[in-house]
Amino acid sequence: MSADRNLGCRCGATRWTIATDVPGTHVECYCADCQTFLNHLKAPEYLDAAGGTELFQTLPHAIRFTAGDENLRLLRLSPKGLMRWYAGCCGTPIANTLTSPALPFVGAVLRPGQIGFGPVITHANVTSARGPIRQSGVLRAIIGVMWRAAAAKLTGRNRPNPFFASDGTPTVAPRTLTLAERDAARPRITG
Ligand SMILES: [Zn+2]
């Protein structure tokens, strides 16, 4: 596995690294919400040909901003939606988290084919894919999330969290898409 896990936004102003010594799962998610997020950001190059988003599911402290952290922005597709983080300088997706840090989890968004994160082992939410994709590895991904969270709690190795302050509030105020914005960005599922 390559040790180069330095990622950056499309304009280069925002940079972050993903630690190689924190375990994670390389997932491809085809869900309509992930596609909506990238469509809204006008970042179609982050979707693969089947509409999949590559994610590296790991613990939040694995991500460290090295430049432009003031560009961090937070979007929600609906009032109950995941927290979707991006670089506001140029609209580059960064990561998804839950709404609270109580379960430490982050899905770092990767460019399709990004090396350094091992093979994709999970193909999830395939019913929203553009074309036939076989679902696989979903249980393994879920177990990975739970196992990593439990290990983080036991060892106390869970800080700093770049997305949430110690009182559990997000480091950036979220903005929720309007219904019109969400509808405009939804993928057209052709089946
Ligand atoms: Zn940028």
Ligand SMILES: [Zn+2]
């Ligand atoms: Zn998704």
